[in-house]
Amino acid sequence: MTKKYGSLLALNQLSVQVQQGSIYGLLGPNGSGKTTTLGMALDVIKPTSGSFSWFGQPVSRSTKRRIGALLETPNFYPYLTAQRNLEVAAEIKGAPPSQISRVLHLVGLEQRKNSAFKGFSLGMKQRLALASAMLNDPEVLVLDEPTNGLDPEGIAEVREIILRIAAEGKTIILASHLLDEVEKVCTHVAVLQRGVLKAEGPVGAILSAKDSIVISAANQQKALDVLAQLPFIASYHPEKENIVLTLQDGFNSADVNQAMFAAGIVLTQLVVRRKSLEAQFLEIIKQPS
Amino acid sequence: MNLLRIELKKIVPYYTFWIILAVYAGLLVLVMMAASNISINGGQLGTQVYQFPKLWQLLTYIASFFNLLLGILVIVLVTDEYSYRTLRQQVIDGMSRLELVLAKFYVILGIGAVTTLFLLLVGLYFGFRYSTDTGTDAILGQIDHLSYFFLQAVGYMTLAMLCGFLVKRSGMSIIVFILYAQVLEPILQFSLSDVIDQYLPIKVFKSLTPMPGQELLDQMTTPTELLTPAWATLPALCYIGLFLLLAYYSLKLRDL
Numbered sequence: 001m002t003k004k005y006g007s008l009l010a011l012n013q014l015s016v017q018v019q020q021g022s023i024y025g026l027l028g029p030n031g032s033g034k035t036t037t038l039g040m041a042l043d044v045i046k047p048t049s050g051s052f053s054w055f056g057q058p059v060s061r062s063t064k065r066r067i068g069a070l071l072e073t074p075n076f077y078p079y080l081t082a083q084r085n086l087e088v089a090a091e092i093k094g095a096p097p098s099q100i101s102r103v104l105h106l107v108g109l110e111q112r113k114n115s116a117f118k119g120f121s122l123g124m125k126q127r128l129a130l131a132s133a134m135l136n137d138p139e140v141l142v143l144d145e146p147t148n149g150l151d152p153e154g155i156a157e158v159r160e161i162i163l164r165i166a167a168e169g170k171t172i173i174l175a176s177h178l179l180d181e182v183e184k185v186c187t188h189v190a191v192l193q194r195g196v197l198k199a200e201g202p203v204g205a206i207l208s209a210k211d212s213i214v215i216s217a218a219n220q221q222k223a224l225d226v227l228a229q230l231p232f233i234a235s236y237h238p239e240k241e242n243i244v245l246t247l248q249d250g251f252n253s254a255d256v257n258q259a260m261f262a263a264g265i266v267l268t269q270l271v272v273r274r275k276s277l278e279a280q281f282l283e284i285i286k287q288p289s
Numbered sequence: 290m291n292l293l294r295i296e297l298k299k300i301v302p303y304y305t306f307w308i309i310l311a312v313y314a315g316l317l318v319l320v321m322m323a324a325s326n327i328s329i330n331g332g333q334l335g336t337q338v339y340q341f342p343k344l345w346q347l348l349t350y351i352a353s354f355f356n357l358l359l360g361i362l363v364i365v366l367v368t369d370e371y372s373y374r375t376l377r378q379q380v381i382d383g384m385s386r387l388e389l390v391l392a393k394f395y396v397i398l399g400i401g402a403v404t405t406l407f408l409l410l411v412g413l414y415f416g417f418r419y420s421t422d423t424g425t426d427a428i429l430g431q432i433d434h435l436s437y438f439f440l441q442a443v444g445y446m447t448l449a450m451l452c453g454f455l456v457k458r459s460g461m462s463i464i465v466f467i468l469y470a471q472v473l474e475p476i477l478q479f480s481l482s483d484v485i486d487q488y489l490p491i492k493v494f495k496s497l498t499p500m501p502g503q504e505l506l507d508q509m510t511t512p513t514e515l516l517t518p519a520w521a522t523l524p525a526l527c528y529i530g531l532f533l534l535l536a537y538y539s540l541k542l543r544d545l
Contacts, residue, residue: 039544061385065383075377091294
């Protein structure tokens with residue numbers, strides 16, 4: 001899909017597919033096209049070109065009833081109570097009114113169901129929006145920045161609700177500019193920057209790039225010879241008097257130390273260099289597309 | 290999905306809605322009472338003009354001035370949906386754009402029916418108080434003015450709804466609505482010949498509730514070409530349909 005606002009290219013030929021049961025993160029800085037993408041998929045923003053489908057069908061009332069979504073902000077009538085707001089939403093979604101108390105319980109708002117929406121804190125508003133999205137017991141949940149603007153306690157509450165919903169086996173599509181949120185919650189991720197897809201795949205493959213290990217030994221050449229023989233070394237290169245190496249899955253710095261000692265080399269330095277998420281992210285979005 | 294029931298759930302607890310309706314009702318009754326107490330040649334005006342069946346035309350003519358208030362009410366209801374972003378949420382939750390327009394049109398029909406019913410009660414009250422002839426024939430003789438009033442109120446409100454959907458913000462929509470109805474179209478009417486301008490929307494709506502004694506006035510001055518209420522019905526219905534269609538396309542072609 002492509003979306004232009006006048007001359008501004010908000011989204012450039014994005015093409016992704018979300019598998020059933022996955023928790024799919026749309027990751028990118030503010031203004032990278034996340035909300036535009038979700039808005040188009042939710043039928044409120046017109047794509048300039050391209051198309052999308054839900055469950056293999058074009059968007060329709062019946063596909064919408066299998067989706068629960070909140071876009072940007074919690075959208076409710078400020079003068080209506082939580083209960084009344086959910087009654088309106090339930091009527092539109094064709095959900096039985098009996099669901100209202102269930103979803104209020106799910107987000108912990110049953111005590112405040114008779115309070116007007118305008119008196120709610122941001123966290124409560126966000127939770128009510130989650131409750132509304134859950135009214136029709138949807139197969140897919142679409143959440144746009146669900147923790148944006150919340151205090152730490154609110155963030156923790158909302159994340160816990162999301163994980164609880166995910167545990168029920170629902171597919172969740174989550175837009176966020178918070179790396180650590182995507183890493184903690186999602187199984188798959190697409191990284192967007194200025195409307196361009198920079199990377200896509202399982203979170204493990206995209207975000208948790210392998211830690212590197214830095215070693216040094218008195219005889220660097222001999223150490224390099226040994227490394228070439230070791231099966232669990234993924235890559236290595238000398239860096240001044242040090243050697244930087246990465247390992248295959250399932251091995252750690254202890255294995256390196258042991259192998260070196262067995263080969264008669266005593267390491268003078270052994271350091272695990274952890275790559276920060278932020279550094280990885282910057283690396284991803286710097287890649288030329 | 291019952292569109293009217295959804296709208297009622299939103300409107301019934303909404304104070305602003307009831308306040309505007311109360312102002313409408315209060316102003317109308319106030320004007321009727323004030324007019325009845327004016328005394329001319331020692332006699333109360335009320336006893337002269339609040340006579341069945343002529344009363345219905347006067348009543349609907351007076352009420353037609355307050356249609357702008359009903360229009361503002363509809364604009365508030367439409368633009369609220371933009372400022373709360375609930376229009377967007379309703380589409381996400383499964384409503385079509387056509388249903389968004391229809392839901393508001395049902396509200397318009399509802400408000401039109403309620404105000405027409407209110408007018409009937411007000412008319413009966415003043416009629417029974419002042420009219421010398423209170424026979425069934427006299428009461429029901431020209432009561433069809435009420436149905437013309439209903440059409441007129443629905444027409445004004447549908448135009449207001451279109452302004453709301455097009456402009457999206459309440460203040461600007463109200464200005465556009467009043468500017469068109471009170472300034473722009475009168476200027477247009479002034480610059481066009483009567484043959485054409487009698488078909489302009491506001492003039493069509495106005496001709497549904499003609500001023501009592503217009504015929505007399507026409508004899509003294511150059512007559513203005515004005516459709517009779519019966520002849521104005523079809524063009525009024527066409528305008529209502531056109532406004533609905535434009536409102537629908539403004540939603541269909543733009544992002545929410």
